[in-house]
Amino acid sequence: MIEVTKIDKNGFQKMRRMHHDHAVSMLGYHIVWCTKFRHCVLQDGVDVVVRHTIGQACDTYGWKCIAIEVMPDHVHCFVQTDHTVSPVAIATALKSLTAVAVFTTHPKLKGQKFWGSGLWSRGTYYGSVGNVSAETVEKYISEQKSRQVVKDATTRVAVSR
Numbered sequence: 001m002i003e004v005t006k007i008d009k010n011g012f013q014k015m016r017r018m019h020h021d022h023a024v025s026m027l028g029y030h031i032v033w034c035t036k037f038r039h040c041v042l043q044d045g046v047d048v049v050v051r052h053t054i055g056q057a058c059d060t061y062g063w064k065c066i067a068i069e070v071m072p073d074h075v076h077c078f079v080q081t082d083h084t085v086s087p088v089a090i091a092t093a094l095k096s097l098t099a100v101a102v103f104t105t106h107p108k109l110k111g112q113k114f115w116g117s118g119l120w121s122r123g124t125y126y127g128s129v130g131n132v133s134a135e136t137v138e139k140y141i142s143e144q145k146s147r148q149v150v151k152d153a154t155t156r157v158a159v160s161r
Helices: 046-061 087-105 107-113 134-142
Strands: 002-004 017-019 027-035 064-070 074-081 120-129 147-151 156-160
Touching (some): 027 087, 046 064, 046 074, 046 087, 074 087
Antiparallel strands (some): 002 017, 027 120, 064 074
């Protein structure tokens, strides 16, 4: 896989085009999940464990964590991955790995706030992030019938009727 990374004027990495053997993708997901009962436990070092674990998981799985914010009762994560990974698989892995890491490093937390149950609520927010608006995609698709692609010996040229 070849990755093309761009840096914006503030020094942040932008989403990158990911090239594979037979596909090119640029898929990003904004994923948000909350602690059970919205307990404000992601502070006083727990937030550092969550952030570190998410970074390690993204490195291990080959995902790109573009942005992350750990709030006292929820996590925002902006992850880019290739076309073969679903956002549900990303959230499931991150929620599972972070829960294990938090309860391993802070064992009293499980008994005090979660009565032996899991760290995260069942619900998760998924938002897709891209570099093209929905209106642009709709317009592009609706104009496909009115375009004719002419294949030249060396190039492809789009001709509007």
